[in-house]
Amino acid sequence: MAVAERTIGTSPPRKEDPELITGQARYTDDLTMPGMLHMVVVRSPFAHARIKGVDASKALAMDGVVAVYTGADLAADWAGPLLMAWAVSEDLKNPPHWPLTKDEARHQGDGVAVVLATSRAAAKDAAEAVEVDYEPLPVVVDMEAALADGAPLVHEDQGTNKAYTWSLKNGDVDAVFAAAPVVVKERYVIQRAIPTAIETRAVIADPSPAMGEYTLWSATQIPHIVRVAMVVATGIPESKLRVIAPRVGGGFGSKLQVYAEEALCLLVAKKLGRPVKWVEERSENYLATHHGRDQIQVAELAADEQGKIRGFRFNIMVNMGAYLMIITPGTPLLGAFVYCGCYGGDAYEVNFTGVFTNTTPTDAYRGAGRPEATYAIERIIEALARKVGKDPVEIRRLNFLPAFTEPTPMPGGLSIDSGNYDATLDQALELAGYDQLRKEQQVRRERGDTKQIGIGLSTYLEMCGLAPSRVLKALNYAAGGWDAATIRLSPTGKVQVIAGTSPHGQGHATTFAQIVADDLGIPFDDIEVITGDTTLAPLGMDTYGSRSIAIGGVAVHRAAMKIVEKTRRIAAHELEVSDEDLDYASGTFSVKGAPDRAKTVPGLAWSAWTAHDLPDGMEPGLEETAVYDAANFVFPYGAHICAVEVDTETGQVDILKYVAVDDVGVVINPQIVDGQVAGGVIQGIAEALFEEAVYSDDGQLLTASLTNYEVPAASDVPSIVIGRGPELPSTTNELGVKGVGETGTIASPPAVINAVIDALSHLGVTDVPRPASPENVWRTIRSTRGGDGR
Amino acid sequence: MRQISVTVNGTRREADVEPRQLLVYFLRETLGLTGTNVGCDTSTCGSCTVLLDGQSVKSCTMLAVQADGHEVTTIEAMATNGELHPIQRAFHEHHGLQCGYCTPGMIMAADSLIREAAGPLSEAEVRIGLEGNLCRCTGYQNIVQAVMAASQEMQGGVKARAGKGGGS
Ligand code: FES
Numbered sequence: 001m002a003v004a005e006r007t008i009g010t011s012p013p014r015k016e017d018p019e020l021i022t023g024q025a026r027y028t029d030d031l032t033m034p035g036m037l038h039m040v041v042v043r044s045p046f047a048h049a050r051i052k053g054v055d056a057s058k059a060l061a062m063d064g065v066v067a068v069y070t071g072a073d074l075a076a077d078w079a080g081p082l083l084m085a086w087a088v089s090e091d092l093k094n095p096p097h098w099p100l101t102k103d104e105a106r107h108q109g110d111g112v113a114v115v116l117a118t119s120r121a122a123a124k125d126a127a128e129a130v131e132v133d134y135e136p137l138p139v140v141v142d143m144e145a146a147l148a149d150g151a152p153l154v155h156e157d158q159g160t161n162k163a164y165t166w167s168l169k170n171g172d173v174d175a176v177f178a179a180a181p182v183v184v185k186e187r188y189v190i191q192r193a194i195p196t197a198i199e200t201r202a203v204i205a206d207p208s209p210a211m212g213e214y215t216l217w218s219a220t221q222i223p224h225i226v227r228v229a230m231v232v233a234t235g236i237p238e239s240k241l242r243v244i245a246p247r248v249g250g251g252f253g254s255k256l257q258v259y260a261e262e263a264l265c266l267l268v269a270k271k272l273g274r275p276v277k278w279v280e281e282r283s284e285n286y287l288a289t290h291h292g293r294d295q296i297q298v299a300e301l302a303a304d305e306q307g308k309i310r311g312f313r314f315n316i317m318v319n320m321g322a323y324l325m326i327i328t329p330g331t332p333l334l335g336a337f338v339y340c341g342c343y344g345g346d347a348y349e350v351n352f353t354g355v356f357t358n359t360t361p362t363d364a365y366r367g368a369g370r371p372e373a374t375y376a377i378e379r380i381i382e383a384l385a386r387k388v389g390k391d392p393v394e395i396r397r398l399n400f401l402p403a404f405t406e407p408t409p410m411p412g413g414l415s416i417d418s419g420n421y422d423a424t425l426d427q428a429l430e431l432a433g434y435d436q437l438r439k440e441q442q443v444r445r446e447r448g449d450t451k452q453i454g455i456g457l458s459t460y461l462e463m464c465g466l467a468p469s470r471v472l473k474a475l476n477y478a479a480g481g482w483d484a485a486t487i488r489l490s491p492t493g494k495v496q497v498i499a500g501t502s503p504h505g506q507g508h509a510t511t512f513a514q515i516v517a518d519d520l521g522i523p524f525d526d527i528e529v530i531t532g533d534t535t536l537a538p539l540g541m542d543t544y545g546s547r548s549i550a551i552g553g554v555a556v557h558r559a560a561m562k563i564v565e566k567t568r569r570i571a572a573h574e575l576e577v578s579d580e581d582l583d584y585a586s587g588t589f590s591v592k593g594a595p596d597r598a599k600t601v602p603g604l605a606w607s608a609w610t611a612h613d614l615p616d617g618m619e620p621g622l623e624e625t626a627v628y629d630a631a632n633f634v635f636p637y638g639a640h641i642c643a644v645e646v647d648t649e650t651g652q653v654d655i656l657k658y659v660a661v662d663d664v665g666v667v668i669n670p671q672i673v674d675g676q677v678a679g680g681v682i683q684g685i686a687e688a689l690f691e692e693a694v695y696s697d698d699g700q701l702l703t704a705s706l707t708n709y710e711v712p713a714a715s716d717v718p719s720i721v722i723g724r725g726p727e728l729p730s731t732t733n734e735l736g737v738k739g740v741g742e743t744g745t746i747a748s749p750p751a752v753i754n755a756v757i758d759a760l761s762h763l764g765v766t767d768v769p770r771p772a773s774p775e776n777v778w779r780t781i782r783s784t785r786g787g788d789g790r
Numbered sequence: 791m792r793q794i795s796v797t798v799n800g801t802r803r804e805a806d807v808e809p810r811q812l813l814v815y816f817l818r819e820t821l822g823l824t825g826t827n828v829g830c831d832t833s834t835c836g837s838c839t840v841l842l843d844g845q846s847v848k849s850c851t852m853l854a855v856q857a858d859g860h861e862v863t864t865i866e867a868m869a870t871n872g873e874l875h876p877i878q879r880a881f882h883e884h885h886g887l888q889c890g891y892c893t894p895g896m897i898m899a900a901d902s903l904i905r906e907a908a909g910p911l912s913e914a915e916v917r918i919g920l921e922g923n924l925c926r927c928t929g930y931q932n933i934v935q936a937v938m939a940a941s942q943e944m945q946g947g948v949k950a951r952a953g954k955g956g957g958s
């Protein structure tokens with residue numbers, strides 16, 4: 001019998017695409033319900049203000065306006081505040097976060113009231129007519145200022161702006177630092193970033209009043225978690241609430257959230273008995289959707305005279321914004337274990353201090369904690385190289401953990417699944433033409449060119465596949481980290497895969513279908529994947545933290561293996577042999593030594609359905625569910641090299657070449673993986689060169705539109721060169737897969753910034769602020785040369 | 791309210807519209823053509839790109855009344871008789887989309903760019919030609935590849951300009 005060709009490792013064009021390229025896909029804003037009302041949120045223009053009164057009379061008198069509710073109006077209706085799921089420490093301050101604030105606005109854009117009207121335009125006009133009496137209060141936006149004595153308090157009743165402290169310590173760090181002949185210490189500022197998915201958020205709540213049932217459509221990454229959180233906020237029981245994430249236009253962490261507008265639409269739909277829709281405007285998105293990053297880092301390494309690292313110490317301040325959202329305090333912790341990068345050392349310490357400010361809350365943004373960790377270690381290791389007089393390549397090779405294919409401990413305290421750091425670096429150096437670049441750099445230096453070349457490296461360790469539930473418990477996270485899949489065969493051998501992850505561009509339908517096609521020997525085209533619906537796919541933990549293949553994909557594989565086990569018993573029964581007498585390959589069971597006597601999975605699906613002759617005691621039908629909880633994380637790694645040209649007169653930075661070598665274990669669909677790498681790298685380059693959320697001292701977001709917040713266009717960025725390294729299978733799971741969604745964003749910012757610094761090192765430059773915009777670079781050059789930087 | 795008559799995807803559509811209604815909402819809400827997306831309120835993202843008399847425009851920068859008497863083409867009309875347009879096919883084959891939200895606008899902008907060019911487009915020409923359309927997912931790499939491939943197919947007969955814009 002012909003063996004089906006393996007699809008893993010090939011790139012069939014995506015199953016998702018046909019509706020997306022023809023305009024037939026339905027995102028949340030494309031949906032309309034009968035009798036639907038439109039909701040607009042009235043938002044505070046002040047970063048901090050007492051709400052003394054709200055007068056909605058003018059708004060209520062306008063055409064089409066059905067209702068206006070303030071925070072006070074709804075106060076008695078809530079069952080609880082918005083969910084904060086990660087109480088990282090005992091000292092955590094967690095002031096309740098209500099969907100509409102009742103007393104005080106604590107950041108620009110904080111929701112004060114909602115207007116419901118029969119059209120979007122009417123709701124907008126009426127929102128402008130709602131009169132709110134604000135009493136402005138003192139504002140604090142800077143973290144260091146927020147921790148100073150006498151600072152204005154974001155939450156008066158908490159008595160402090162310090163949200164929490166959290167530490168991780170391995171080994172005798174102080175002794176190692178005291179004894180070390182070489183210590184380097186630097187301070188880095190990771191600017192605030194705004195995720196900016198091109199689809200803004202959108203929500204529709206559709207009630208069935210007579211049944212007490214609700215359907216919530218939301219442009220979310222996490223329908224399952226939203227459902228639980230809505231129970232907490234609204235008291236609607238889970239059994240009566242279906243949450244659907246239809247097509248979702250990108251997330252990058254910004255839709256890994258439980259938002260006020262989800263709870264508001266549901267509650268208002270419940271009160272009015274009508275469907276309610278809310279669609280976020282872009283400038284509103286900048287204020288009302290969470291931001292990311294925003295850290296001040298003090299990085300230290302202790303080393304010997306050669307530059308061999310002995311100890312790591314990082315003290316980090318993290319801007320929480322005005323409220324703790326679902327994982328605001330925990331986001332930095334996701335990077336806490338990889339501040340060592342892929343280097344060895346005896347002692348390790350990471351301390352976080354979370355700080356409240358009158359700014360939009362921060363939370364997960366693509367990479368969530370690991371880009372910050374990677375930035376700190378990949379910058380400070382170059383400082384160490386400069387200190388001991390080594391080349392950036394040499395210092396890394398000296399400190400790499402040796403290659404391994406079995407779980408190996410690292411200074412951060414976890415055990416890494418597999419890695420060969422020299423191998424990815426070797427490939428990156430070759431693809432970049434490193435020696436040639438260095439020669440070119442030398443030539444330009446000697447000629448004293450205006451445009452200088454710099455070469456930056458980033459050899460990173462990523463930790464993803466969130467997450468082993470026991471580890472999450474140890475870190476005090478409220479939920480688990482498993483995921484689930486059900487595989488259902490129809491009588492004619494077609495397949496539905498029902499998965500608990502919830503994609504928004506990653507290509508799960510394609511990738512999961514490839515896994516099942518190979519496991520069951522069923523054609524790729526005969527497999528459909530269903531996701532993003534808590535009724536159709538009730539078991540799931542959704543999509544974030546590069547978990548979908550490493551957790552969800554493994555669950556799919558395990559469910560397929562259960563199908564194999566059941567069909568094996570049916571095949572053995574029909575062929576009148578014992579289970580052990582059967583060989584199995586790609587969907588075909590054949591009798592050992594008599595390969596002509598065979599049964600295929602699709603045929604056995606028919607047998608399972610007719611149930612005419614099943615083994616005694618076997619239930620009819622062919623449907624299996626697997627829930628997978630990983631024993632460990634997965635650890636992608638790699639080497640990125642960026643070559644830039646910096647104009648020393650204008651500060652303009654141009655990328656000449658960008659090489660990304662990422663070992664993400666076994667690759668299911670190379671084209672999709674390359675797409676994730678390219679997208680992630682460009683998003684990281686954007687942080688390094690263009691993007692920055694800027695607040696004025698009085699808490700006004702100055703970059704609150706797509707014209708001020710510089711998301712790069714195609715003409716601003718290069719094509720990148722992609723390599724895969726040795727593709728060592730992960731030892732954490734049987735597919736050998738690691739995650740790939742975030743590697744690019746994690747690895748690229750330090751590669752770019754190191755390159756810019758390298759281009760200017762002959763001028764004595766050792767630091768450049770992020771983003772390395774022409775202005776920031778020019779000022780750096782001026783101030784290093786002794787000018788006044790103006 | 792003002793009465794307008796617009797030929798949309800080959801069909802004459804008459805409607806009463808509010809003078810302040812943007813073309814994009816006329817398409818999406820009045821005509822139910824939701825393939826054209828909205829990604830911003832500053833005419834920056836290009837998600838709403840359609841063709842007006844064959845040339846790409848951002849439909850959020852125009853009022854519906856300004857389209858009176860003109861021809862509008864949206865993403866819904868790019869495939870004909872179930873056959874994908876070469877640009878659609880190229881996006882599919884080159885993985886030029888992830889979440890797909892920017893895709894209709896990208897495809898419409900690419901169509902006008904390719905047709906207005908004298909021959910197959912180079913990488914630099916595609917990157918500059920699409921600078922009014924933002925994508926947050928793909929890093930543009932595969933979009934550029936897709937548009938170059940489609941341009942080759944659509945304009946390949948016109949004039950081959952050798953050696954430009956190889957890429958991986
Ligand atoms: S919606 Fe962004 S440019 Fe039109």
Ligand code: FES
Pocket residue numbers: 198249250505886887888889890891892893924925926927928
């Ligand atoms: S594919 Fe998601 S914005 Fe372009």
